[in-house]
Amino acid sequence: MDSGEAVTLPHMVKDSWGRPLRSLRISVTDRCNLRCQYCMPEENYVWLPRENLLTFEEIALLTNMFSDQGIDRVRITGGEPLLRNNVAELIRMLRQNPCIQDIAMTTNGVLLSEQAQALFDAGLHRVTVSLDTLKPERFKSLTRRDTLDQVFEGIASVGRVGFSGLKLDTVTMKGYNEDELIPLLEYGKQVKGEVRFIEYMDVGGANDWSADKVLSRKEILKVVSEYYGTVEHVEEVSSAPAQRFRLPDGTTFGIISSTTMPFCSTCDRSRLTADGMWYLCLYAKSGLDLRKPLRMGRSREDIRSIIQSVWETRKDRGAEERKELEQVSGRGRYIDIDRLRKDPHLEMHARGG
Ligand code: SAM
Ligand code: SF4
Ligand code: SF4
Numbered sequence: 001m002d003s004g005e006a007v008t009l010p011h012m013v014k015d016s017w018g019r020p021l022r023s024l025r026i027s028v029t030d031r032c033n034l035r036c037q038y039c040m041p042e043e044n045y046v047w048l049p050r051e052n053l054l055t056f057e058e059i060a061l062l063t064n065m066f067s068d069q070g071i072d073r074v075r076i077t078g079g080e081p082l083l084r085n086n087v088a089e090l091i092r093m094l095r096q097n098p099c100i101q102d103i104a105m106t107t108n109g110v111l112l113s114e115q116a117q118a119l120f121d122a123g124l125h126r127v128t129v130s131l132d133t134l135k136p137e138r139f140k141s142l143t144r145r146d147t148l149d150q151v152f153e154g155i156a157s158v159g160r161v162g163f164s165g166l167k168l169d170t171v172t173m174k175g176y177n178e179d180e181l182i183p184l185l186e187y188g189k190q191v192k193g194e195v196r197f198i199e200y201m202d203v204g205g206a207n208d209w210s211a212d213k214v215l216s217r218k219e220i221l222k223v224v225s226e227y228y229g230t231v232e233h234v235e236e237v238s239s240a241p242a243q244r245f246r247l248p249d250g251t252t253f254g255i256i257s258s259t260t261m262p263f264c265s266t267c268d269r270s271r272l273t274a275d276g277m278w279y280l281c282l283y284a285k286s287g288l289d290l291r292k293p294l295r296m297g298r299s300r301e302d303i304r305s306i307i308q309s310v311w312e313t314r315k316d317r318g319a320e321e322r323k324e325l326e327q328v329s330g331r332g333r334y335i336d337i338d339r340l341r342k343d344p345h346l347e348m349h350a351r352g353g
């Protein structure tokens with residue numbers, strides 16, 4: 001692979017609906033130290049073969065090719081990204097690319113306190129920690145691990161080492177944590193983190209999903225405004241998935257309404273798995289293997305033009321299609337469990353959230 005080729009100025013490639021390619025979510029591992037019911041309901045999984053995992057050098061090279069096509073935002077995710085040995089080194093490498101303006105990470109927070117300083121020193125811009133409950137017993141029953149204290153320590157370490165812009169992502173589920181919206185918002189104020197409520201989605205291994213467990217954007221707003229008073233919509237032009245709102249005291253929070261009000265029409269995100277498969281949508285059932293051309297030594301220009309031609313044909317609007325099904329045949333299980341067991345790429349924990 002020739003990495004010494006001249007970098008040409010990025011140009012913005014658009015898909016068949018005019019959506020640019022701006023943001024890349026890079027999953028660095030499919031492994032996880034939690035077993036959240038909505039993501040990894042089983043204990044054992046078929047893992048991606050180790051020899052197929054991209055090295056940090058390979059991830060950085062591919063990111064350079066994506067940035068040639070307009071990517072300027074990267075999110076490191078997983079599985080649990082902090083399980084990947086020395087992931088701070090990857091951040092350091094990605095920071096060498098001047099086109100990448102923003103490098104964020106989504107983590108479950110369990111290993112964060114021990115790595116936060118190294119991540120900050122490496123140049124990570126922002127951290128999002130997933131936090132669905134403040135109650136230890138509930139955390140244990142949701143994740144099948146007893147590590148909520150470590151998550152709290154991880155969250156506390158974010159500001160301590162110097163990060164700003166902390167976000168706390170909460171998957172809201174009826175019958176599970178709908179009674180914690182207000183305590184979570186109050187906790188967010190304490191730790192200076194913006195809470196984002198995410199509607200429960202029927203992606204990948206979320207085989208226990210059903211419409212009646214989804215706490216919708218509308219219901220979330222009702223609970224929050226009943227407690228705090230008028231909740232104001234923050235008007236902003238953005239392709240970010242969260243719509244933001246402001247409480248009377250100025251605190252902001254977000255709602256990611258992927259299930260009841262999908263936002264596919266502005267989606268500029270795609271996903272790279274730890275073994276180099278490129279997915280154009282969270283719901284995509286097939287992806288493009290970029291590891292193969294990379295390891296065959298195809299040039300930067302070749303791979304860049306593969307990326308361009310594939311993005312130009314993109315028509316994906318997975319969440320909207322799932323929603324439309326509600327009017328037609330009903331929203332049954334998205335992917336059959338046997339198929340999920342055979343192909344780890346179909347899982348949320350393989351392609352990142
Ligand atoms: N392990 C890390 C974590 O949990 O933050 C990163 C990977 S995880 C797949 C990324 C995000 O996806 C998490 O915030 C998680 O809550 C979210 N997620 C996973 N399954 C989901 C589902 N069925 N519906 C909505 N969000 C989900
Ligand atoms: Fe939970 Fe993230 Fe692990 Fe999925 S990948 S089980 S959401 S911690
Ligand atoms: Fe983008 Fe697919 Fe999510 Fe729609 S469902 S917002 S197209 S990733």
